[in-house]
Amino acid sequence: MKTLFVSDLDGTLLRSDETLSQFTIDTINELAKRGILFSYATARSLVTAKKVTKGLNSHIPVIVYNGTFVIDNATEEILIASYFDEGIGEVFYDLLKNGIYPIVYSYIDGVEKFSYIPEKCTEGMKFFLDTRKGDKRTNEVRTIEDLITGKCFYITCIDEPEKLEPFFEKFKDRYHVVYSKDVYSDFQWLEIMPKTASKANAVLQLKENLGCDRIVSFGDGANDIDMFQISDEAYAVDNAIDDLKTIATGVIGSNDDDGVAKWLIANIERL
Structure with a gap:
């Protein structure tokens, strides 16, 4: 039996300070040398995922943006991708009409960017953007037209629950929507993705591509x-x-107690 192991990052493999313990790094790297197939599935982009997983030797593709992309971790080639169709314009119209100004992830002229209007940022958006200072994908814009330009694949809204929850209910059947509080703050997030984009779909495709028989996963949140x-x-x-x-x-065990790594040590022989 060939098993694919997949872990979420934030709140699961990462400790509460957004770092990997040396114990977890050493454990997974040693098991990878022995041939286990270990990947991660995260809401993060590849850019920020690579920063927090530095030292982890992941030789198989990884899943980012909650399953929107499956990416070769070595070459950074996008292997599987999901994008919005033209109907996403209606979503933007509804959000903006109700005073919700999202962070929009798109490919603009072939370059990955996240766009936002600085003067429309909520406190939650400012908190998030502060953690992304210096990110080459940053794209400050001034107009709504510029906000929604490009080939869009992910929309993040960070605002008050009473503003966001109605849109979770409205769009949850048409798109893949995650409504949850940020693991590092108390801010409410609404994330909207193409319907085909999910950790489940991405993991199943990765399982097939690698010729695996079983999936063992680890997680902590609603997006898992x-x-x-x-x-x-x-x-x-x-x-x-x-x-x-x-x-x-x-x-x-918890993320701060190396729960995933310790479970792997205790159970790898039976798998």
């Missing part, structure tokens, strides 16, 4: 639920939300 549902075994870290623990195969 669909991945858990298609896994043969799925483990929630101790700090995970209750909804994820309910559907998990089991609950393991």
Whole structure:
């Protein structure tokens, strides 16, 4: 049996300070040398995922933007991609009409960018953008036309729950929508992706491409639920939300206690 191991990053593999412990790095690297197939599936971009996983030797493709892209970790070639169709204009119209100004991720002239209007930023957006200072993808714009230009693949709204929740209900059946609080702050996020973009779809495609028989996954949040549902075994870290623990195969140690790495050491022989 050939098993694909996939872990979420923030709140799962990463500690609460957004770092990997040396124990986790050494454990996964040693197991990778022995031939296990270990990848990650994150809401982050490849740019920020690589920063926080420095030292981790991931030789197989990784999943970013909640499954929007599967990317070769070595060459950075996009292997699988999901983009919005022209109907996304209606979403932008609804959000802007209701005073919600999103961060829009797009390819503009072939270059990945995230665009936003600085004077329309909420406190939550400012908090997020502060963590991305110096990011080469940053694209400050002044007009709505510039905000929604390019080939769009991801929309992030950070605002008050009473403003965002109605749009979660409105768009959840048409798109892949994640409505949750940021793991590092108390700000409410609404993330909108193409319907085909999900951790579950990306993991299943990666499983097929690698010729694996089974999937074992690890996670902590709402965006891991669909991945858990298609896994043969799925483990929630101790700090995970209750909804994820309910559907998990089991609950393991917390992200701050190297829960994933310790589980791998204890169980790798049976897999």
